[in-house]
Amino acid sequence: MCGIVGAIAQRNITPILLEGLRRLEYRGYDSAGVAVMTAARQIQRVRATGKVAELEEALRTDPATGAMGIAHTRWATHGKPAERNAHPHVSDGLAIVHNGIIENHSALRSRLSDMGYMFTSETDTEVVAHLIAAHYRQSGSVLTAFRAALKELHGAYALALVHEDEPDTLYCARMGSPLVIGVGCEEHYLASDPLALLQVTDRFRYLEEGDHAQLTCDGCSIWDARDQIVERPVQQYEHAALSMDKGEYRHYMLKEIFEQPQAIADTLTGTLGDNHVLTAILGPDAESRLADVRHIHIVACGTSFHAGLVARYWIESQVGLPCQVEVASEYRYRTVVVPDNTLLITISQSGETADTLAALRFARNEGYLATLAICNVAGSSLVREADWRLLTHAGPEIGVASTKAFTTQLVALLWLTTALLQVRGKAPEQVARNVSALRSLPGVIGEALTLEPAITRLAERFANKHHALFLGRGPHYPIAMEGALKLKEISYIHAEAYAAGELKHGPLALVDEDMPVVSVAPSDSLLEKLKSNLEEVRARGGQLITFACESIKQDGDQPDTIALPQVDEVISPVLYTIPLQLLSYHVALVKGTDVDKPRNLAKSVTVE
Known part of the structure; x- marks a missing residue:
């Protein structure tokens, strides 16, 4: 920048x-x-x-x-x-x-x-x-x-x-x-x-x-x-507010969770017009060549991989382009078929992630139309070596478990989805709707952060737990995956995420009165399907914790449900990330683990 x-x-x-x-x-x-x-x-x-x-x-x-x-x-x-x-x-x-x-x-x-x-x-x-x-x-x-x-x-x-x-x-x-x-x-x-x-x-x-x-x-x-x-x-x-100091917060992770409204606003600065996006910020010749893109490959690791999975839903549903998302450590060691006019997107917080960087270098000779790096560090190797770059502006992220870097990646990917839609000259109303939704995000995230006291109380239920399931559908399935990753990273509770419709294909065998089941339930076209899946959990005595736009009414005992603000469906994956971050943080406090520096993990994985 x-x-x-x-x-x-x-x-x-x-x-x-x-x-x-x-x-x-x-x-x-x-x-x-x-x-x-x-x-x-x-x-x-x-x-x-x-x-x-x-x-x-x-x-x-x-x-x-x-x-x-x-x-x-x-x-x-x-x-x-x-x-x-x-x-x-x-x-x-x-x-x-x-x-x-x-x-x-x-x-x-x-x-x-x-x-x-x-x-x-x-x-x-x-x-x-x-x-x-x-x-x-x-x-x-x-x-x-x-x-x-x-x-x-x-x-x-x-x-x-x-x-x-x-x-x-x-x-x-x-x-x-x-x-x-x-x-x-x-x-x-x-x-x-x-x-x-x-x-x-x-x-x-x-x-x-x-x-x-x-x-x-x-x-x-x-x-x-x-x-x-x-x-x-x-x-x-206010020197402390933007410094490396934790300030009033107990841990960097909590500070960074609460910095997300500003980080999102900073990431969007200079990228939006009145009812359109400013595509030229991607770099030289990107604006004219975006219209030539016919396929998307996204390569990333860990949390960034989850961001890519959410983007696949956006890109395929709105733009109509086939989108393939891969873990970088697998992508670089297999034979890759690259259709004509394919854009490669690499995502990394640090821009030095060894597997993602190696994947970008591997891709140079694979016939891609162009390569694009989405990254939080402007001078990183990934940004320097990609053809185009889209910088997130999360600022320094000290906690090992990524929070604001993830949500700003989602924002960047939704912006990119909108750019791909815009250069094709179709659905201007959807472009304008996306822009409006993006503008609303900092305020919406601020509202979600007020749920912390209620989430703190829920975290007590994990004190003696060793396993948890996370459920989601559609673009919220990757958000459930991210929630499970956060919980296992910093609380050391074994947590897995499933597409809710897959419960009956195996995971339901794990559900009993000792198994917390966390579900992401926005008010979208898949809500009724999800309700049926939650009934299956409830019938087997599972401990349901539900983050929903509105209470899900069921017969008998009500599950623990926390209501989130009603938002445009396209940005709900970003919104529903927030309570899962807060839940993992407060569970880690209950467990007494080292929140900012969980065992065996590093912030930037610069080795294979």
Whole structure:
């Protein structure tokens, strides 16, 4: 993901910009650059491909010093990694940096070319630079030109702008991509992530959707999307909340469970339009080639494998493409038949999982249309080696048992399902419905987390148990598998998951009064079938624990049922993951195990 840093002060800000870029290196990038307003009131731009270290070396050769400037790390979307495509981009005395996707860049490029503007890059960002310059020719006001250009942009963006005619003013705007303003002593800063600025300030104004701002050493003016002046309060950065510290939580795992609303929101940032998804974020040429995909292969391990299984239901039911999901450790050692135009998707939290990485490397010579990595670590081997990448933004996950990494993987996979549907130009109503459902997820997950007290009480029932069954149907069968995995990982209770319809084909023999049976029962087309399966358990004295949209009414004794919010069916697998995570956590507490570091397991499996 791209990173933005900017500063205006009464000292040389180049070291601030470079340190900010270094602090954003975790996002992953392929080039970097700065644009500094010199004492001569001219913009000096220095860019380099590769790491920030290469940019620093370029600055030693061509020093750039000044009291105002902007900087950027770029992950290629429009245009391959090359210095000509690196930010900042310039036009007629101005320079800009940009995160996000400008969807209507082609039409704007054509119009600006007709006006005589020459393009030296393949990026959508250079289009924005020329567009602002064109409006400045007409108005003679940087603020007026900036506003006029913003109103023409469709898509997602965070922008920072400097202009030689206003050498003491820094401009910025956000729509769909994050941007914060740092407040110093007679200094102001901006960044796409507050972490980039913690070396100079811990006070921030958080811009909201559609905001644009004007920064000087002395002050900060912010306007909303209607050009109305607004006040965004200064907030102290809560270091503990986003650090490696557990904070108020007893374990990292619980902290990470409760971080999921924010992690999901961060993963979706900059990926959604009004009623569509922004497909260009996948990387160079992905948007045009997605329409050519005719088959999907998903390869992953453990929890990530379960995410892939859920995605198979989404992809086949909505897009109509055949989807095959395999465990990476098996995939890499068999003869694989790859139909024409098959997309390979690899999923990994760390991006260093040995089997998944080996599977990606194995696949290079198997004739795939393209490879896509879904991963939480931008600079990981998996992300670097795949053709395309879709980053989750779960942040550091310390607990061995994956929680927020899993739900953000599901979010990324639903986004990808929607992209595959969208590029085919069919079912726009389903695309819009998916986008709406994705937007609702952070709030819905927040509601589910309020169920923790009730789940804590249920966990007591596992104190003396050694076995458990988990049941689900449809896309909730993989969620049941994930619930069983979580329970066995951290409580050491033997747990297995079954498609509920398979009970009568063997597992029912295990059910008695000493066997907890956990079921996932959303209100969907399979609910009545599931009720029949639960009756089979109840008739044999099994201890039913049911997570349902509404109470399942049965004759005789009622099972223990916890009701979850009613949501769109497409996102219910994400929602129903939450109570299973909480259940496994609290059962582990009852059992007295090491929740964050369960025996025999490692966070990142980097060996075969």
